[in-house]
Amino acid sequence: MQIHVVQRGQSLYGISQAYGLTYQEVALANEIPDPSRLVVGQALVIPITGKYHLVRSGQSLYIISKLYNMTPENLAKINGITTSQILHVGQRLYIPQTAKPPLEVLLYVEPRNPVTETMIEEVKARVHSLTYLAMFSYQVNRDGSLTMPPKNDIPTIATSAGAANAMVITNLENYAFSPELAHDLFSTESAQNKLFDTIIQIANEVGFKDIHFDFEFINPEDRQLYNAFLRKARDRFHPVGLTLSTAVAPKTSDVTTGIYGAHDYAVLGEITDFVALMTYEWGYTYSEPQAVSPIKPVRNVVEYALTQIPANKLYLGQNLYGYDWSSPFPPQGGVAAKAVSPQQAIAIALKENAEIEYDYIAQAPFFKYWDDEGVYHEVWFEDARSIQAKFDLIKELNLRGIMYWKLGLSFPQNWLLLNDNFTITKIT
Numbered sequence: 001m002q003i004h005v006v007q008r009g010q011s012l013y014g015i016s017q018a019y020g021l022t023y024q025e026v027a028l029a030n031e032i033p034d035p036s037r038l039v040v041g042q043a044l045v046i047p048i049t050g051k052y053h054l055v056r057s058g059q060s061l062y063i064i065s066k067l068y069n070m071t072p073e074n075l076a077k078i079n080g081i082t083t084s085q086i087l088h089v090g091q092r093l094y095i096p097q098t099a100k101p102p103l104e105v106l107l108y109v110e111p112r113n114p115v116t117e118t119m120i121e122e123v124k125a126r127v128h129s130l131t132y133l134a135m136f137s138y139q140v141n142r143d144g145s146l147t148m149p150p151k152n153d154i155p156t157i158a159t160s161a162g163a164a165n166a167m168v169i170t171n172l173e174n175y176a177f178s179p180e181l182a183h184d185l186f187s188t189e190s191a192q193n194k195l196f197d198t199i200i201q202i203a204n205e206v207g208f209k210d211i212h213f214d215f216e217f218i219n220p221e222d223r224q225l226y227n228a229f230l231r232k233a234r235d236r237f238h239p240v241g242l243t244l245s246t247a248v249a250p251k252t253s254d255v256t257t258g259i260y261g262a263h264d265y266a267v268l269g270e271i272t273d274f275v276a277l278m279t280y281e282w283g284y285t286y287s288e289p290q291a292v293s294p295i296k297p298v299r300n301v302v303e304y305a306l307t308q309i310p311a312n313k314l315y316l317g318q319n320l321y322g323y324d325w326s327s328p329f330p331p332q333g334g335v336a337a338k339a340v341s342p343q344q345a346i347a348i349a350l351k352e353n354a355e356i357e358y359d360y361i362a363q364a365p366f367f368k369y370w371d372d373e374g375v376y377h378e379v380w381f382e383d384a385r386s387i388q389a390k391f392d393l394i395k396e397l398n399l400r401g402i403m404y405w406k407l408g409l410s411f412p413q414n415w416l417l418l419n420d421n422f423t424i425t426k427i428t
Contacts, residue, residue: 001420002046003384005358006038019046031343031412039349041356043365043384045413055091068095103394103422104131104401106166106212106276106315110408111135113150122407123154127161129415131401131425134166134212138202139173142184144194146202155206164427166245167199167208170215177216186225196236203242209427210273211237214247220261227267234271243273247317247403250279250301254308269309276403277305280319285337286330289378291364292319295389302397315401316394320409322381324348326371329378341409345381356383363389384413391421401425 004015012035016023027035029047053064061083065075076083079093087093107130111119127133135154139147146169155165171182185191199211211233218226234244246268249260269275279298283290298316305314322345323337330336340348345367349356352369359366366380394402402418418424 001417002048002051003388003417004044004046005385006040006042006044008040010038012036012038015044015046019048019052021046021048029412029416031410033347037350039346039354039356041358041365041367042346042349043356043413045384045416047416050094050096053093053095055087055089055093057089059087061085061087064093069098070095097420100421100423101395101398102425103418104274104315104425105129105418106132106134106401106403108134108136108168108404108406109154110137110406111150111152111154115150115152115154119408120152120154120157123157124161126407126415127158127163129419129424130158130161130163131427132166132210132212133158133163134168134210135208136406137168137170137172137214138199139170140181140185140195142181142191144185144188144191144198146195146198148202151206155208159207162426164209165207166210166212167203167206168212168214169195169199170213171218179217179219179222182215182218182226183222186222186229192229192232196233200236200240200242204240208242210243210245212245212247212276216247216249217259218262220257220259223256223262223264226262227264227271230268230271244271245274245276246272247276247278250277250281250297250317252300252304265305265308269313272313274313274315274400275305275309276315276401277301277317279317280405283323283337283380285323285339287337288329288331289323289325289337289366289380291359291362291366291380291386292322292382293317293386293390294359294362294364295386295393296361298390299393302393302399306397311398312400314399315403316390316399317403317405318387318390319382320404320406320411320414322379324377324379327376340379340381341411342382342413343410345379348379354379358385382411382414384417387411387414388417388421391417395421 012023016026061072065072072083173181248263279301280293283292321339324340325337328334349367354367354369356367364386365383369377
């Protein structure tokens with residue numbers, strides 16, 4: 001696959017012709033509603049086998065070949081040139097497809113009642129690219145019972161496509177994560193036993209393979225209680241063939257205070273079968289405009305996690321959304337930012353005639369505009385370049401998988417590049 005950034009004056013027809021494709025093929029791959037209208041700075045994925053490298057100033061055949069783990073001789077042969085040939089800035093060299101490492105992929109799905117046909121179709125479109133489809137969420141009650149989400153035939157659709165079902169258990173209460181509920185559960189053995197019995201029963205009935213705990217905002221003084229709770233869960237689930245996983249807050253040190261303090265990376269890595277890092281929300285609803293998952297802070301979290309948890313147990317967390325902030329920005333009394341999918345962000349840029357820029361430090365696209373009421377906006381989101389940066393990080397650090405929040409946020413370029421970079425692992 002090739003990533004192409006639209007330049008001023010370019011058309012989809014001209015871009016497609018340059019890669020030997022029809023404009024319909026590129027429009028279909030990127031789900032472009034009107035092929036006659038593109039946004040300057042928009043990143044397109046060109047559905048070709050392999051990719052092209054445009055020579056930059058100072059690059060030699062040797063330097064370029066090393067970027068792609070090739071020999072200069074092989075790169076020269078593929079492109080019909082000699083190893084002594086002088087390269088020109090802007091010259092296009094073809095880079096063939098390389099072997100794809102395996103990767104596990106978990107995608108949260110959050111069905112609402114009633115489950116819409118649109119959601120069913122989205123599930124069908126994505127399950128082939130998944131290891132786990134994670135049903136969000138089964139909410140724990142204080143007596144150990146569960147409040148269940150609507151699911152219709154979503155688990156069956158996943159199983160039919162070779163994706164395993166994961167059962168997400170949360171401490172949500174009244175639409176918010178409750179530290180008090182978690183504490184009551186951790187402190188009451190009868191409630192725990194009821195919960196574990198209920199989980200095993202539902203897992204057998206529905207066909208869940210993994211039990212995934214997403215307990216957030218736990219009181220830091222409950223750190224050891226949470227560890228003990230998950231040990232007991234593991235000892236109940238493993239004998240009946242269920243795996244155990246958990247989502248954890250993003251940390252760069254063993255902080256034991258505050259809302260992240262209860263997540264003990266080292267112990268959770270030892271107890272569970274895999275750990276999903278929630279490496280997003282630097283930019284969030286009430287923050288100033290910024291990237292949701294800037295690459296350097298993400299890397300810092302992963303590198304710390306690797307000192308506590310083996311790489312073969314780590315999933316990188318990835319957002320499938322961005323935010324549209326309007327001034328005055330939070331926290332200076334502004335309104336909450338509006339979550340947008342990458343496709344929605346492109347639609348806004350098109351409507352507002354905004355040019356998309358790219359922050360190479362954060363590895364994230366953004367744009368600015370003034371709405372019809374004269375209000376200034378900044379939009380930060382994800383595109384092909386930003387997600388490829390995360391894929392490169394996964395490969396560099398040899399992580400086990402990637403976790404996405406969530407289904408229903410349209411980002412076609414992600415799925416094209418995911419399958420181009422990796423062979424998706426299936427759980428049999």
